Amino acid sequence: xxxxxxxTGAGAGVGRATAVEFARNGCDVAxxxxxxxxxxxxxxxxxxxxxxxxxIPTDVADADAMDxxxxxxxxxxxxxxxxxxxxxxxxxxxVHKLTAAEFQRGTAVTYLGQxxxxxxxxxxxxxxxxxxxVCVGSALAYRSVPLQSIYxxxxxxxxxxxxxxxxxxxxxxxxxxxxxxxxxxxxxxxxDWARNKMxxxxxxxxxxxxxxVAARAIYFGAFNPRRQIWVGFPTLKxxxxxxxxxxxxxxxxxxxxxxxxxxxxxxxxxxxxNLFEPVEGPYGxxxxxxxxxxxxxxxxxxxxxxxxxxxxxxxxxxxxxxxxFKRRGT
Numbered sequence: 001x002x003x004x005x006x007x008t009g010a011g012a013g014v015g016r017a018t019a020v021e022f023a024r025n026g027c028d029v030a031x032x033x034x035x036x037x038x039x040x041x042x043x044x045x046x047x048x049x050x051x052x053x054x055x056i057p058t059d060v061a062d063a064d065a066m067d068x069x070x071x072x073x074x075x076x077x078x079x080x081x082x083x084x085x086x087x088x089x090x091x092x093x094x095v096h097k098l099t100a101a102e103f104q105r106g107t108a109v110t111y112l113g114q115x116x117x118x119x120x121x122x123x124x125x126x127x128x129x130x131x132x133x134v135c136v137g138s139a140l141a142y143r144s145v146p147l148q149s150i151y152x153x154x155x156x157x158x159x160x161x162x163x164x165x166x167x168x169x170x171x172x173x174x175x176x177x178x179x180x181x182x183x184x185x186x187x188x189x190x191x192d193w194a195r196n197k198m199x200x201x202x203x204x205x206x207x208x209x210x211x212x213v214a215a216r217a218i219y220f221g222a223f224n225p226r227r228q229i230w231v232g233f234p235t236l237k238x239x240x241x242x243x244x245x246x247x248x249x250x251x252x253x254x255x256x257x258x259x260x261x262x263x264x265x266x267x268x269x270x271x272x273x274n275l276f277e278p279v280e281g282p283y284g285x286x287x288x289x290x291x292x293x294x295x296x297x298x299x300x301x302x303x304x305x306x307x308x309x310x311x312x313x314x315x316x317x318x319x320x321x322x323x324x325f326k327r328r329g330t
Contacts, residue, residue: 002051004077005222006030006070008060008117009087011038011278013188014136014218017211017285018084019046019053021219028052030073030080032066033087034059035278052077060087060113061105070120082222083121084134085114089275090151090190092261093197102195103150105275110154115161125176132222135162136214137182139235143242143249145205146257147198166227177225181217182239184209184232187293189283195273200262203289207234210293211285232294 005022009015011033019029023046031046031053033039039055046053054076056069073080089109091102114135125131140148141155159180166178185204188211196202209232217231230236242249272279286293 003027003081005082007084008032011035012283014211014214015086016042017215018218021215023049023051030054032056032058061108063116066116066120082132085117086136087113091195092147092202095149097197106150107154111157114158129175131176134179134221137180139238143238179221179225181221181229182235183214184234187287187289189287193274193279195275196267201265201267203263205260208289208293210295
């Protein structure tokens, strides 16, 4: 019996790559995002892999719409096994150029969208005492950067929400798994359609990874639960460096954080952004950075083969200890 997975943000970017990854592995998929045409294209791609695909135009910021989507999936496909929260929105601008409405909308999509999705899933998973929920986090949930305060704040909030929920599930002895997949810079269309007030086109901070790398990590986390999965060495560096020297990073990013996220190509100040309405166009999983994006991550490899990785570490430590004792003995 194929597993049934619900994926938000499935019209483009990481969400679309994730929907295809689940479909490629034989899962039936329900696809949630706002643009009906793009969502249908994603569903057709999944159906081409031999599975059922149900596109449901949904704004993740609307809790009632998310509940209705869950009801439809249960009625038309059957019990939801996996729920993946991917949808996000951001604005490239310093805080003093942002409006309260932009903060509210970005937070409603990126943070509350994951809360709404998780709550919708729990309504069906808790009575069955099983299920897997995967939430997409970011390296920026540990180390904020300038120009993305809306996105960073929302990603920090997701971590707090998941930690609280995880403890509640343990208390209630509920066998639903929660996995947070923290991503590095990914080659998606967000750098072309996100609202941008900087006058220059946005770019991911290198090194950049293809969305399929994220999709494989998300799929792995759904079936091999981990508290957290860190994808890409930049994610690991950001998390560890911020724990060691947050003040130093504040100053470093003050000097480099603007130029690192902007190209030398002027942006169109009148270009539509996808914050409040979806942007029309032939957007798929990839953005415009295919020429520099990486297709694999060794951190993801170590997560997939955790026991073998720890065994190798222990063997190395034991070998080093033996060598040290031998030298002391001579």
